[in-house]
Amino acid sequence: MNVADSLPEARRKAVALISGGLDSMLAARTILDQGVHVEGINFFTGFCVEGHTHAIRRRANGSGGNPRNNALWVAEQLDVKLHFIDVVEDYKRVVLNPKHGYGANLNPCLDCKSFMVGRAREWMEEHGFDFIITGEVIGQRPKSQRRDTMPVVARESGADDRLLRPLCAKRLPPTLPEREGWVDRGRLHDFTGRSRKPQFALAADFGIEDYAQPAGGCCFLTDRQYSTKLADLWASRGRRDYELDDIMLLKVGRHLRPRPHFKLIVGREEGENHFLSGYRGQFVHLRTVSHPGPLVLMDGEPNEEDLELAARLTARFSKGREAERVEVEIGGGGRPSRRLQVAPMAPSAVPSDWYV
Numbered sequence: 084m085n086v087a088d089s090l091p092e093a094r095r096k097a098v099a100l101i102s103g104g105l106d107s108m109l110a111a112r113t114i115l116d117q118g119v120h121v122e123g124i125n126f127f128t129g130f131c132v133e134g135h136t137h138a139i140r141r142r143a144n145g146s147g148g149n150p151r152n153n154a155l156w157v158a159e160q161l162d163v164k165l166h167f168i169d170v171v172e173d174y175k176r177v178v179l180n181p182k183h184g185y186g187a188n189l190n191p192c193l194d195c196k197s198f199m200v201g202r203a204r205e206w207m208e209e210h211g212f213d214f215i216i217t218g219e220v221i222g223q224r225p226k227s228q229r230r231d232t233m234p235v236v237a238r239e240s241g242a243d244d245r246l247l248r249p250l251c252a253k254r255l256p257p258t259l260p261e262r263e264g265w266v267d268r269g270r271l272h273d274f275t276g277r278s279r280k281p282q283f284a285l286a287a288d289f290g291i292e293d294y295a296q297p298a299g300g301c302c303f304l305t306d307r308q309y310s311t312k313l314a315d316l317w318a319s320r321g322r323r324d325y326e327l328d329d330i331m332l333l334k335v336g337r338h339l340r341p342r343p344h345f346k347l348i349v350g351r352e353e354g355e356n357h358f359l360s361g362y363r364g365q366f367v368h369l370r371t372v373s374h375p376g377p378l379v380l381m382d383g384e385p386n387e388e389d390l391e392l393a394a395r396l397t398a399r400f401s402k403g404r405e406a407e408r409v410e411v412e413i414g415g416g417g418r419p420s421r422r423l424q425v426a427p428m429a430p431s432a433v434p435s436d437w438y439v
Contacts, residue, residue: 095265096120097247098207099216100199101165102131103153103301105294106218106250109285111161113249114216117266121216123165124206125154126199128174129330131301153295160291170202171327178304179323183235188310190302192227193235200240207245214245214260221251222276230254250274250282303334312338315439319343319383328362332380335359337400338439341392345383346439349400367416369397373409376401381416391425398427 099111101123115121158165177198181191196219203215219228227236233255237246244258252261253273261268274281286294303309312333317323319340335358337349350356356378362368367381367390379397381389390413398409404427414420 094118094120095214095260096122096212097214097216097260098203098210098212099123099163100203100218101125101154101157102218103155103157103295104218105279105282105286105291106220106223108157108161108218108291108294109282109289110216110218110249111157111163112289112291113271114247114266115161115163117270119266121161121163122212123154123158123161123163124203125165125167126174126202127167127169127171128302129171129327130174130178130303153301157294166206168202168206170198173202174198175325178325186305188305188307189313190304190310192224192305193232195302196227196236197239200236200242200246204240204242204245213265214247214258215242217246217248218250219248220274220276220282221254303330309333312439315340315346319346328365332359332362332382336380339396339433339437340439341396341437342383342389345381345385345389345393347393347396348380348382349397350377350379363415365415367393367413367418369393369411369413371398371401371403371409372412372422374398374401374403374406376403376409385416391423392428394423394425395428396433398425399430399433401427403427404430 097114097119099107099114099121101107101111102125111121111123155165177191177194178189181194183191183193186192200215200217207215219233221228221230221233237243240246247258247260247266248255250272251274252258252268252271254275257268260266272285313330316325316329316333332348335348335355337351338346339349340346348359350359359378359380362380367385369379369381370376376397377400379393381393385393394411394413397411398404401409403409406427408424409427410422410424412420412422
């Protein structure tokens with residue numbers, strides 16, 4: 084039994100999963116308005132880095148200002164404390180071996196939701212909180228937010244009926260917080276389906292005008308192109324595994340695999356070049372010196388022929404793509420830095436299947 088259960092007159096406490104989206108914001112606000120003490124929790128998996136790629140590109144295009152971390156911004160708007168928890172290593176088992184399989188791409192949505200609610204349950208018990216809030220809506224997600232899968236999340240996470248989904252609660256059996264009168268079920272909601280109109284209307288009722296626009300969440304694993312790159316990484320290494328640097332680099336640059344044993348990551352703008360420069364100590368890297376151009380990382384074990392091919396591709400993506408010769412500097416990988424004069428590869432000579 085939760086320690087707080089023995090204090091019936093105490094103000095009840097809920098931990099809310101705060102993703103930074105509108106749904107989690109509305110769910111937390113709904114419970115806050117009932118006098119419950121709410122604190123937020125946000126999990127760092129490596130695949131959902133709020134504002135990561137936006138931050139890189141904004142530096143490049145000079146839009147100014149700091150990119151917003153939506154989870155932190157939501158917590159500030161609601162005036163609740165937000166706890167960030169690193170689960171990168173523990174989350175690997177979810178990505179690599181999902182019990183319930185993947186969605187349309189490499190997104191293990193049902194296993195992911197069970198994992199996060201399970202970690203929230205552990206946090207709830209450790210800190211003497213009473214129940215968990217999520218922004219889930221029946222029918223909004225094809226795999227994890229269905230009437231038949233919602234009980235799976237509650238059961239496999241161990242949260243059982245301490246898991247409250249305020250936005251669709253009236254379409255589900257009453258949970259412990261509702262039965263015990265910690266929250267008023269009549270003030271909860273009955274949202275369903277993929278339409279966002281009920282959420283927009285509720286946001287207007289709350290006076291919430293500024294919020295992250297819905298776009299399928301911030302998980303890169305739901306993105307087809309990202310999932311293709313991750314699958315390519317696994318295939319090239321002959322094993323299903325990853326480190327944090329691997330999955331961060333998959334989010335940045337243009338990826339090409341000219342040969343099975345190496346890949347190029349080509350910066351597409353100055354912001355990406357700046358980010359990739361932080362990895363020069365780990366990879367062979369190339370950059371044009373006779374013309375403005377991208378920073379290129381080589382992931383793999385290139386030989387001399389590979390280095391010349393990489394240099395020609397680097398020149399092809401530079402401002403010297405029309406020049407007869409381009410000077411390219413190659414460094415890193417335990418080799419002394421050197422320069423090559425190469426003819427840029429013609430765009431038509433780059434096969435489409437090289438692009439990952």
